Amino acid sequence: DIQMTQSPSSLSASVGDRVTITCRASQSISSFLNWYQQKPGRAPTLLIYTASTLFDGVPSRFSGSGSGTDFTLTISSLQPEDFATYYCQQSYITPITFGPGTTVDVK
Amino acid sequence: EVQLVESGGGLVKPGGSLRLSCVVSGFTFSNYSMNWVRQAPGKGLEWVSSISRSSIYIFYADSVQGRFTVSRDNAKNSLYLQMNSLRAEDTAVYFCAGGSEYWGQGALVTVSS
Numbered sequence: 001d002i003q004m005t006q007s008p009s010s011l012s013a014s015v016g017d018r019v020t021i022t023c024r025a026s027q028s029i030s031s032f033l034n035w036y037q038q039k040p041g042r043a044p045t046l047l048i049y050t051a052s053t054l055f056d057g058v059p060s061r062f063s064g065s066g067s068g069t070d071f072t073l074t075i076s077s078l079q080p081e082d083f084a085t086y087y088c089q090q091s092y093i094t095p096i097t098f099g100p101g102t103t104v105d106v107k
Numbered sequence: 108e109v110q111l112v113e114s115g116g117g118l119v120k121p122g123g124s125l126r127l128s129c130v131v132s133g134f135t136f137s138n139y140s141m142n143w144v145r146q147a148p149g150k151g152l153e154w155v156s157s158i159s160r161s162s163i164y165i166f167y168a169d170s171v172q173g174r175f176t177v178s179r180d181n182a183k184n185s186l187y188l189q190m191n192s193l194r195a196e197d198t199a200v201y202f203c204a205g206g207s208e209y210w211g212q213g214a215l216v217t218v219s220s
Contacts, residue, residue, distance in 0.1 A: 017128075024137070034207050038152075042212075043195075043202055043210040043211060043212050043213055044144075044152065044210055045210065046207050046208050046210075047205055049208075055208065067175065087151065087152055089152070089154075089207070091207065094154075094157065094166040095154060095166070095168050095169070096142070096154040096157065098151060098152040098153070098154065100151050100153075101151045
């Protein structure tokens, strides 16, 4: 199985900050990497697919990069509605696996 | 408007069974592979099962293989998850998802005596 790791596991930030979250796969997954945002009590929502493509309606302050084993999610200027948990997911091969999540909270 | 509505969750004793349903509207169900993903209380996301558009390809996580069965009815825009031999560790919110894009709000399954 492909193991997904994320760093950091949590971070504290302020509105307007630039935030970067890293995701690493235990083997190459090409660009089969998705990023999700989840708020408490809610379903995950897709932010980015195939590593760098913004899903419909997602603000342009979100961006993704990477391929192979190393990937990054960047929020260029954190907004109040962005405090949430972020998960990466590989869809390269089953079993589909998620990273453990990164929680972004208020500094 | 895209909607995925799960139903069938509830409290069940260890060893018992439940059947989850997910009814879809707002996108062409038959064009999407469908997935079940679960989230135990306070934990991260865990993929459970996937089924291809025409049900030819079906995959399960090792943790549910042999106990859970996924199916779909494209005529009814519906996805199902039959869960047998339930264990305490199956306690979670179960989400249905259309591809990666569309997610339901989840159905809570609690396995407890």
